[in-house]
Every structure is written in structure tokens, then in C-alpha cells.
Amino acid sequence: MxxxxxxxxxxxxxxxxxxxxGLSLTIEEGEVFGLLxxxxxxxxxxxxxxxxxxxxxxxxxTVFGEEMTPDNYSVKSRIGVIMQNVAVAxxxxxxxxxxxxxxxxxxxxATRKQYVEQAIDFAGLRDxxxxxxxxxxxxxxRRLNIACGIAHKPKLIILDEPTVAVDPQSRNHILEGIEQxxxxxxxxxxxxxxMEEVEQICSRVAIIDHGKLIATGTKEELIALIxxxxxxxxEVRDIEPSVIDEAKALPHxxxxxLEEGKLTANYxxxxxxLVRLVGLLNDRNVHLGRVYSELPTLNDVFLDITGRTLRD
Amino acid sequence: MFFxxxxxxxxxxxxxxxxIFWLFAFPAILGTFFYIAFGNLYSEEQFExxxxxxxxxxxxxxxxxxxxxxxxxxxxxxxxxxxxxxKAKKLLEDGKVxxxxxxxxxxxxxxxxxxIKPTVIRFFLDQYKINSEMIARQIRENPLRIFTISQDMxxxxxxxxxxxxxxxxxxxxxxxxxxxxAMSCLFGxxxxxxxxxxxxxxxxxxxxxRCVAPVSKFTSMTASLAAQGAISFVCNSAAMLYLRYVxxxxxxxxxxxxxxxxLAGSLNGLAVGYFVxxxxxxxxxxxxxxxxxxxxxCFMSGLMIGNMRAIVDLKxxxxxxVNPAALISDCFYALNxxxxxxxxxxxxxxxxxxxxxxxSAGALITGRKKYAAL
Numbered sequence: 001m002x003x004x005x006x007x008x009x010x011x012x013x014x015x016x017x018x019x020x021x022g023l024s025l026t027i028e029e030g031e032v033f034g035l036l037x038x039x040x041x042x043x044x045x046x047x048x049x050x051x052x053x054x055x056x057x058x059x060x061x062t063v064f065g066e067e068m069t070p071d072n073y074s075v076k077s078r079i080g081v082i083m084q085n086v087a088v089a090x091x092x093x094x095x096x097x098x099x100x101x102x103x104x105x106x107x108x109x110a111t112r113k114q115y116v117e118q119a120i121d122f123a124g125l126r127d128x129x130x131x132x133x134x135x136x137x138x139x140x141x142r143r144l145n146i147a148c149g150i151a152h153k154p155k156l157i158i159l160d161e162p163t164v165a166v167d168p169q170s171r172n173h174i175l176e177g178i179e180q181x182x183x184x185x186x187x188x189x190x191x192x193x194x195m196e197e198v199e200q201i202c203s204r205v206a207i208i209d210h211g212k213l214i215a216t217g218t219k220e221e222l223i224a225l226i227x228x229x230x231x232x233x234x235e236v237r238d239i240e241p242s243v244i245d246e247a248k249a250l251p252h253x254x255x256x257x258l259e260e261g262k263l264t265a266n267y268x269x270x271x272x273x274l275v276r277l278v279g280l281l282n283d284r285n286v287h288l289g290r291v292y293s294e295l296p297t298l299n300d301v302f303l304d305i306t307g308r309t310l311r312d
Numbered sequence: 313m314f315f316x317x318x319x320x321x322x323x324x325x326x327x328x329x330x331x332i333f334w335l336f337a338f339p340a341i342l343g344t345f346f347y348i349a350f351g352n353l354y355s356e357e358q359f360e361x362x363x364x365x366x367x368x369x370x371x372x373x374x375x376x377x378x379x380x381x382x383x384x385x386x387x388x389x390x391x392x393x394x395x396x397x398x399k400a401k402k403l404l405e406d407g408k409v410x411x412x413x414x415x416x417x418x419x420x421x422x423x424x425x426x427x428i429k430p431t432v433i434r435f436f437l438d439q440y441k442i443n444s445e446m447i448a449r450q451i452r453e454n455p456l457r458i459f460t461i462s463q464d465m466x467x468x469x470x471x472x473x474x475x476x477x478x479x480x481x482x483x484x485x486x487x488x489x490x491x492x493x494a495m496s497c498l499f500g501x502x503x504x505x506x507x508x509x510x511x512x513x514x515x516x517x518x519x520x521x522r523c524v525a526p527v528s529k530f531t532s533m534t535a536s537l538a539a540q541g542a543i544s545f546v547c548n549s550a551a552m553l554y555l556r557y558v559x560x561x562x563x564x565x566x567x568x569x570x571x572x573x574x575l576a577g578s579l580n581g582l583a584v585g586y587f588v589x590x591x592x593x594x595x596x597x598x599x600x601x602x603x604x605x606x607x608x609x610c611f612m613s614g615l616m617i618g619n620m621r622a623i624v625d626l627k628x629x630x631x632x633x634v635n636p637a638a639l640i641s642d643c644f645y646a647l648n649x650x651x652x653x654x655x656x657x658x659x660x661x662x663x664x665x666x667x668x669x670x671x672s673a674g675a676l677i678t679g680r681k682k683y684a685a686l
Contacts, residue, residue: 073527087516101525
């Protein structure tokens, strides 16, 4: 597959702060590439450098095989951007907003009209074409924001946290829309905090923190990076500390902890872990409530890699 | 592409209520208040010799000669009563004089009420203050020149006293309407700020979206500025037409020239706003700054205090040549008062020059392709 975006050793400094620190990424054609990272990790700065909005200190960025510069209109015309903040004109209607931005990419009026109509249908805004943005709900506003960014049918779509503060229905509509755009041939770069979104739509993920690339790969490859492969939780009553010690001694157990009546055991692998743990608890006459097993998620990977300390 | 952006920028501007309010409604409403207020002043009786108390604190022979000269004869301007301070105040209190002139190192005036008579006295004193050095020199070199000087000063004041009150076109209050139009033009600065905010990636999300589009910065910015300039000019013209044809204010300036002044003024306001917006980078900073600067210019040109421009002329005459509000209102004044267009031409050229300087400076700042921070 052709490489759509290549970032090499990108460095961006704001005085003493190094926001992006030697970041290198490659994004292939047809991917839905997730860019994950805590607040202030450098995601938006990386995107801004990629779009040639921000000047950077070191590194190279090529898009569609060409150096990305502010004057490279050929490359820019193939990119669609959905900003983190809704970027529409409050004084224009839904139709006018989409037409205004689409018109900056598509000169032919007939083609533009057709594209605008398609974008309206894509975003589910048909009933709102004459509404002004202030009359739209948060979810509809986000969908308008997306329609403005994708109406010109770009080959590379960059979405910077497009589902912030939207209801589950709108979020689902947006995610399905992104998958549809990808099926139609667009390469997607998607930044978000929501792990379930990444798990749902991204074919490859990069986790960045403090401006550095921490890990990259498919969801399965990332999950393989962390130690534990299974977590078993049991709601318990009247458990002796000695039983916990016995549980720790079971095969493949990494650690066991008891918090608020919940016994949680992390495992490094193996089979029949659930049976063995329940057997032990029954033998020791521990009263059991619900017992369930969970496989590690991307969220576990994210927290494991970036740490659990609160960020700004 | 230019026209595509221009079309939508015009739509945005026309639908922005604040733009229509500040550029059309506000000057129209303020103009209506002026009209009502000055209409009462004009209802005073027909002009006659103005009784004035003159209190001599220190003798100023040049001033004495000048005021005596303009007061001579049946058609003299003033009926001078040379009295002491206490007597003068009593006369003013009883309404027997229109004002007290204090002849001191600094000539000053005390009036009880506003009206056409105090305005004529004030106008005369302003004229004297502005020309005092020239008058002193002329009297020193050729005392007989006092007659010519006083004739010239009378000619300046003549329109005030000869007009039919309330129907003339050279009354001092038309200056307030000139200043009002100047203020309206300078409010176009808000459009300049808006053009920057809507086009720059470091000022708004909308600007960022425009910057990632395959459109040159120059095209995008000029389309925004053209739209804002057009809106400003149209709104200012509408306000002017309202004052002229609905209220019946006689600017005594041909319509074509009036529109030309409004165009130059609107573009100047736009340029100042563009420059300030480019410097400040945020709406919360640039709007207060631009409004503050504009109101300062308007204050110094006499929008709030009628003879402010004469005071500035006295203390810092250069400022009237760089104050866009003073230049715009002086364009009207020059066309109204002088048959020769030299003063008007000079004003409009300075105004246009300033516009070009601010536009160029704004373009230099906003012309960068990438930003250091967003």
C-alpha cells in the first residue's frame, strides 16, 4: 500500500516546552489510523504541523509523497479536516456553510452542488439545511462540522476529537460515517480520548505521550504489549487474608487485590483460571456474588503505557 | 475563488446584527438625537448684537483691538460691557449678557446656557486663539491691518449670524453631523478586526479551516476585507442618506463628494481595524482596543465637545493631521466652507496614505504562512 503520510523526527518547541519530541509516523493508504494520547501529549500539535499550520523546529513531513507546505494546494485539495472546535459560520445556514467550504475546493458549480447534497445526506442534516448553527443541538453541530470537512470528498481525512460532547446516537452516526468514508477509499487519521471509538474503527493505533511515540501497531499488537491477559473479578463476603494469599499462589496469577468487597486477580496467561479461583473460594467457604472474567482492552494498554497520574 | 469567498463574507457581514447596529443604526439614532437637541437651539430668536461682559484681568492689547474692531458699527458682532468680575457674573445671572470673556494671559469664556449666542462668542474666541500669533504680528508690523483681520474673522463668523436660524447650511452644529459620520466610518474598524479573526488560523477555528483549504492567504484575506469594506461603506452611506433626506440635515456637500469621503473614511477605519486585529490576535483584546482608539479619535475631533478640534489645533496642531476622525470631518468642513478644494484634497490624500500604511502593516503581519503557536 502507498504511504499517504510520513512524519520523520518531528520536533516542535514552544520556548522551553518541547511539545513534539522526535516523532516519526507512517500512515498507509486506506488505514483508519488512531492517534491516542493524554491531554497535552502533542496530538493536536502534530496534526497542526502536518497541516502546515504550525511551523516546526525539526523534521520532515510528506503527504501523498510531496513535502507539505502552506502553498502546496495540490496536496491541500486532497485533505479534509474536522477540527476539535466546531469551525462554522454562525450567520450562515447549514447548506451555506457546507457550500462555502466545499467551494474552496471544488470550482465547478454543478459538481459542488452534488457534493454538498451528498454531504448533507451523509451527515443526516437533510431536515436542517435552512437552520443556522445556533439552532442546532450539540450532536447536529458536530455533524455539520464533519460535513464541512468532508464535502469535497478528500482522500485523507483528519478528525481531531470529532465526537466530544455528543450524545450516543450522534456518536454512533459519526463513527459509522467515518467507516463509510474509509470504505469509499479515504485514509483516516483519528484522534480521540475515547478508547471504545478507537477499538471500533481504527485499524492501527499510535499512542503518544509527552510528544513522543510510545507504541504503535494494531489493537492486538498493542494489547500484547502489556503483562496481563485476563482479569477475574469476584464479589466476595467473609474472606480471610490467608485465602487471598492462597489465591496469589495459584498458577499464572500476577497479583490479587481486595477492594470494596471485590476480589480482583490479574493473570499472565494460562487456561481455566476462573475454575481454579472459584474452586478455591468455594473450598474456603467464601460467600460469592457475581464472578466475571475480562480480557484486557485498549484502555488498559493506554493506562498501562501512559500511567494513571491525572493530567491537565 | 475570490468571489466565492466574497459572496459568503458579504452574507455573514449583512447578517451580523452588531455590524448593522454600529455602522447604521447607531449613527442614525445619535444623529436623530443631535437633530432634536439642535433643533431646540435653532428655535431661538433672530440673531442680534450679542451682549458680552468683558472682564480685564491683565491687559491684552491685541485682543482688545480685535474684539473692538469686530464690534464696531450697527452690524457689529458684540455689545461689549467692560465690567468687573462681580458685576459680570450678575449680568450673566440676570441674562443680560450671553457670556463673560475673561481677558487674562489665557482668554477664557464663561456662559450660563448653550445656544447660538454663546456659540458665536466661543467661535470668535476659537478663531482668535488659533490666529492670535498672526494677529499680534500683523498689528505689530502694520496696525492698520487690524481692520482687514477683523473683516476676515467676521467673514468666518458671518454664516452664523446671517443665516436664517434653523434653515441654514453653515451653522456650527453641522460639524457635529460631520463628526458623527466620521465616527460611523471609523466603526468600520470592527469589520477589519472581524476579517482578521475569520481568516487567521491563530485567531479562530474558522480561520484555521480556511487556512487548510487550497486558497492563497492573499485571496482569502482580500475577499474578507473587501466584504467588510463594502458593508461599512453601504451602512455609512445609508446612515448619511437618512440624516440628509429623512432628517433634512444640510451637509452643504455634493452627494458624490460625500460618498467619496465616506468611502475613504470607511476604508481608513477598516485598515486601522485590520492592523489592530492582526497585532492583537484575539477578539477579547482587539475589539476593546479598536473601540477605545476610535472613540479617542472621535473625542479629539469634537464629537463630544464641539470646540475640541480648535483646542487640539491650539495645543497640538499636528494631531489633527493624523487623527482620521478629524480628517474625515474636516473633508466635509473644507468642502462646505471653501470654494478652493486644496484643504479637502490634502485631507483625503493624508487619509488615503494612512489607509495604505495600515493595510500594508496588517498584510505584513497576517501574511505569514505558518504560525509559531495556535
